[in-house]
Amino acid sequence: MLFRSSARRTPRRPRRRASTRRNTPGRTKAGSTRSITLGNAPAHFGVTSAHPAPLDASQHPESYVVYREVCAACHSLDRIAWRNLVGVSHTADEAKAMAEEVEYTDGPNDEGEMFQRPGKLSDYMPAPYPNEEAARAGNAGALPPDLSLIVKARHGAADYIFSLLTGYVDPPAGVEIREGMNYNPYFPGGAISMPRVIFDGIVEYDDDTPATTAQMAKDVTTFLNWAAEPEHDERKKTGIKAVILFSALTAISLYVKRFKWTVLKNRKIQYYPPSDKSH
Numbered sequence: 001m002l003f004r005s006s007a008r009r010t011p012r013r014p015r016r017r018a019s020t021r022r023n024t025p026g027r028t029k030a031g032s033t034r035s036i037t038l039g040n041a042p043a044h045f046g047v048t049s050a051h052p053a054p055l056d057a058s059q060h061p062e063s064y065v066v067y068r069e070v071c072a073a074c075h076s077l078d079r080i081a082w083r084n085l086v087g088v089s090h091t092a093d094e095a096k097a098m099a100e101e102v103e104y105t106d107g108p109n110d111e112g113e114m115f116q117r118p119g120k121l122s123d124y125m126p127a128p129y130p131n132e133e134a135a136r137a138g139n140a141g142a143l144p145p146d147l148s149l150i151v152k153a154r155h156g157a158a159d160y161i162f163s164l165l166t167g168y169v170d171p172p173a174g175v176e177i178r179e180g181m182n183y184n185p186y187f188p189g190g191a192i193s194m195p196r197v198i199f200d201g202i203v204e205y206d207d208d209t210p211a212t213t214a215q216m217a218k219d220v221t222t223f224l225n226w227a228a229e230p231e232h233d234e235r236k237k238t239g240i241k242a243v244i245l246f247s248a249l250t251a252i253s254l255y256v257k258r259f260k261w262t263v264l265k266n267r268k269i270q271y272y273p274p275s276d277k278s279h
């Protein structure tokens with residue numbers, strides 16, 4: 001405000017503001033739009049950035065295990081088929097074996113009847129509830145959202161999911177949480193129907209990794225990050241190829257254009273008016 005009439009104000013001000021904010025993360029000045037209960041900014045954990053690094057395939061079997069053993073009891077993952085896991089976290093045989101453990105309704109057969117059959121690689125992940133009403137009935141009226149695109153559907157993306165899963169705490173003094181709700185400062189409003197589901201040691205990892213809360217939250221977040229965009233790594237690789245290819249084609253076409261046009265561009269057209277021979 002002091003420099004309102006100064007000509008230098010416009011370029012300088014934004015820079016000053018940015019540095020103030022960086023030095024005081026999470027400040028909650030009176031009147032500021034940020035508040036403790038209305039969705040805290042999730043911490044940035046690097047491992048689960050919004051711009052994920054290519055997935056570490058060796059980490060994946062564990063990531064899937066946490067989804068299957070914990071989240072799948074309430075959440076569906078509609079957009080991921082068993083075949084999507086092949087080459088990412090499991091081999092084709094492993095994925096096929098997992099699919100076969102699930103019964104799917106198929107049909108109708110020759111008699112017009114639906115029948116049950118073991119799952120195939122092309123089947124999608126089974127949902128815990130047959131419909132939304134059943135899901136709500138099983139969760140005191142709250143609907144556990146499908147997790148296929150959840151990383152893309154929330155501000156803070158993977159960081160938010162990680163913070164949400166690890167962020168359950170007792171409500172601070174003065175905050176009343178309704179019966180059946182849980183306090184989580186990362187959830188907008190602070191009161192979430194989903195209870196804390198990740199606790200140390202609830203999952204056993206095959207490779208003896210200690211199953212800490214943070215480890216499991218990181219693994220399942222990595223898995224959901226992948227699930228939201230299984231084609232991510234392939235897309236980036238194709239993108240690089242496209243940039244290289246099109247740059248080469250542009251260079252060639254510029255060269256050819258100049259080559260072909262050189263005759264026209266360097267041509268000199270002169271007009272000699274007919275001289276009047278009568279004078």
Ligand code: HEC
Pocket residue numbers: 066067070071072073074075139142143144145150154161164165187191192193194195197198220
């Ligand atoms: C006991 C059932 C149950 C389990 C198990 C469960 N959830 Fe939930 N989850 C819910 C319910 C119910 C909601 C809806 C909460 C609400 O809207 O208040 C929810 C909401 C969510 C949300 C959305 C939050 C938002 O911002 O809207 C995410 C993300 C989530 N769960 C992730 C997970 C993950 C990851 C796991 C596994 C580690 C998991 N959940 C396990 C019941 C469950």
